[in-house]
Amino acid sequence: xxxxxxxxSTLSVQEGDSAVIKCTYSDSASNYFPWxxxxxxxxxxxxxxxxxxxxxxxxxxIAVTLNKTAKHFSLHxxxxxxxxxxxxxxxxxxxxxxxxxxxGPGTRLxxxx
Amino acid sequence: GxxxxxxxxxxxxxxxxxVKIECRSLDFQATTMFWYRQFPKQSLMLxxxxxxxxxxxxxxxxxxxxxxxxxxxxxxxxxxxTSAHPEDSSFYICSASPDAAGVDGELFFxxxxxxxxx
Numbered sequence: 252x253x254x255x256x257x258x259x260s261t262l263s264v265q266e267g268d269s270a271v272i273k274c275t276y277s278d279s280a281s282n283y284f285p286w287x288x289x290x291x292x293x294x295x296x297x298x299x300x301x302x303x304x305x306x307x308x309x310x311x312x313i314a315v316t317l318n319k320t321a322k323h324f325s326l327h328x329x330x331x332x333x334x335x336x337x338x339x340x341x342x343x344x345x346x347x348x349x350x351x352x353x354x355g356p357g358t359r360l361x362x363x364x
Numbered sequence: 365g366x367x368x369x370x371x372x373x374x375x376x377x378x379x380x381x382x383v384k385i386e387c388r389s390l391d392f393q394a395t396t397m398f399w400y401r402q403f404p405k406q407s408l409m410l411x412x413x414x415x416x417x418x419x420x421x422x423x424x425x426x427x428x429x430x431x432x433x434x435x436x437x438x439x440x441x442x443x444x445x446t447s448a449h450p451e452d453s454s455f456y457i458c459s460a461s462p463d464a465a466g467v468d469g470e471l472f473f474x475x476x477x478x479x480x481x482x
Binding site for chain 2: 300353
């Protein structure tokens with residue numbers, strides 16, 4: 252089955268700096284890679300996703316890159332703000348394959364003012 | 365986006381009792397819902413896939429007799445933790461998608477239910 256690894260487990264950056272979180276997956280059949288942000292005690296919320304037919308996607312300060320050959324994808328947050336502090340989870344899934352998302356272990360991002 | 369709601373948000377119970385958690389899709393029908401468990405500072409672990417009108421599919425290592433799932437309608441799935449013990453204390457989250465075929469991708473999560481078993 253699919254296995255998703257995520258690094259780093261914790262990340263502290265100064266406000267305004269960039270943050271990068273990396274994930275690798277094992278199942279080459281996976282074709283959908285969402286990133287979720289979860290604030291303490293709250294539900295995970297989708298912030299960006301990418302499908303395997305593109306290599307990069309950007310939404311304002313957030314971008315995701317995908318390397319299908321190497322089976323890894325990364326989340327990039329630029330100009331970080333304190334409200335970006337949260338736990339970020341990557342996931343891998345096969346669209347149309349039962350929506351079985353396999354989540355990474357998470358990265359706790361702290362943006363220091 | 366679609367809205368998924370869970371109830372209760374918090375529940376404290378005595379060891380040996382059973383607790384029911386509800387997951388509702390408020391503005392769409394969901395033939396499939398997913399139940400996750402999340403321990404503190406850990407990731408979301410899929411427990412089971414809830415299928416409307418049929419039996420749930422449980423992940424390996426999840427006791428189906430302990431975590432009873434009922435998906436009796438297209439907008440409601442329930443998770444009952446039977447004979448709860450302190451080790452069952454956790455954050456339980458459900459998710460669902462308006463896209464029954466699963467080709468759109470996005471999953472919407474409920475608020476989560478924090479269970480504490482004394």
